[in-house]
Amino acid sequence: MRFSNPLELEDFLLQQRLVEPEQLRGGGDLPQTADELLSDLERRGVLTSYQTGKLRRGETDGLRVGQYRLLYRNAAGSFARVFRGCSVEDGSMVGVKVLRQRLASDPRAVTLFRREGELGKRLKHKNIVPIYDVGQDGDQHYITMEFVEGGNFRDFIKIRKSFSPEEATKYVLDIAEGLNYALGLGLTHRDLKLTNVLLSAQGVAKLVDFGLAGNDNGLSQFEESVDRAVEYASLERGTNAPANDPRSDLYFLGAIYYELLTGVPPYPPTKSSAERKDFRRYCNIRPLRSVNPSLPSNVIQIVERLMEISPSDRYQKPAEVIADLKDVLGQSADSKAPATPGPQDRPAQPTVICVETRPKQQDALREYFTKHSYRVLMLGDPQRALQRMKTERPAGLVVMAEMSEHEARDFYAKGIAACRKSGTAFILALSRGLNSLRDELAASPGVSRVLAQPVTLRDIRCAIEELRAAAK
Secondary structure (H helix, E strand, O other): OOOOOHHHHHHHHHHOOOOOHHHOOOOOOOOOOHHHHHHHHHHOOOOOHHHHHHHHOOOOOOOEEOOEEEEEEEEEOOOEEEEEEEEOOOOOEEEEEEEOHHHOOOHHHHHHHHHHHHHHOOOOOOOEOOEEEEEEEOOEEEEEEEOOOEEEHHHHHHHHOOOOHHHHHHHHHHHHHHHHHHHHOOOEOOOOOHHHEEEEOOOOEEEOOOOOOEOOHHHHHOHHHHOOOHHHHHHHHHHOOOOOOHHHHHHHHHHHHHHHHHOOOOOOOOOOHHHHOOOHHHHOOOOHHHHOOOOOHHHHHHHHHHOOOOHHHOOOOHHHHHHHHHHHHHHHHHOOOOOOOOHHHOOOOOEEEEEOOOHHHHHHHHHHHHHOOOEEEEEOOHHHHHHHOOOOOOOEEEEOOOOOHHHHHHHHHHHHHHHHHHOOEEEEEOOHHHHHHHHHHHOOOOOEEEEOOOOOHHHHHHHHHHHHHHHO
């Protein structure tokens, strides 16, 4: 459905509750076309680039499911897509997992999808992403869950390349504790991989996607039909492991540990189903010591035992590896050696809160500041950033969101007040249309810097560091 004029588009947006009535007018000239209205709403952050892109293509489905607006697509697989969603009722952010449309008419796929959601609602643990609800809107099936500010470990590996032994051990301990809790309910994960572990902005690893969690033998009819857990099935066939063997999760926990420590996977990544089914792929693992000889011997021993090809030679339960991981962290904390300081001996990683709605710019900010040893908390709404300032004491607040002149003035005043209280460096990067505000806003005293376009990421980082140094 394509919109012939702005009024027709406005009616649709209001009917679908994609915008509020007061958001339709930004105070400038009235848009003359539907495309101009979309550009204005995206510039002001009312709609996201994902939403305007679909509307420009005449696609009116996939913008809302149930009471949730779909803001961005965060991940996509052969079975489902995951979005950042926003409740039209209270504005709360959630993760929304939507079954792919081509599978919506497949009863087996729908059963598996709903099973994931209903089972996930039972799992209440700090290292497992909680499931809130399982719903259906027309022919769309969806699951809502906690929205984790952060990303999955595959994304972090692309940026960080690898983690220190202490960091990797702490995160693997988080995963193991989630697995141990699930096993206490009789469940194994059965799809453990980097993309199914999220790292929150608070530095907590959380398991997601228990869609193949094993507690019934009838599940086997679904597994490989949706191209999931092929690795599990191949490993277990080659080792004659029993169904729903918890030791299979431990093998793939070892694979995650290996990659976090080295930045390279233990076996070659491939999309070929035939290669993934080849048992030899899981046997011929390059020794961890040869990849990184500097790793502590106790860490290497844990990885090797987790990845023993014979299930009887592995740890038998998550509780066993938890004990050894805690010993490693305890030894690191007690160590005086400068090469492997304990977590409490390292300086705290400064946090920078970034406000940006555009996915490409979000990725660039996250990658740049992470490389310069900052913890990055990415938000899309300036007002939410001010709320987080009440609980966080970040080193910097960087705002790059598109705003009107009125919104920029108002937010700048509020941002100054919040940053003075917390001693935070406040950087407002104006959009090109607002460059004329620079002198006016820059005249305000405080811990702020107003930057006019063109602005580089280095400009922003240097401004933060200069303001922090001046504050000292």
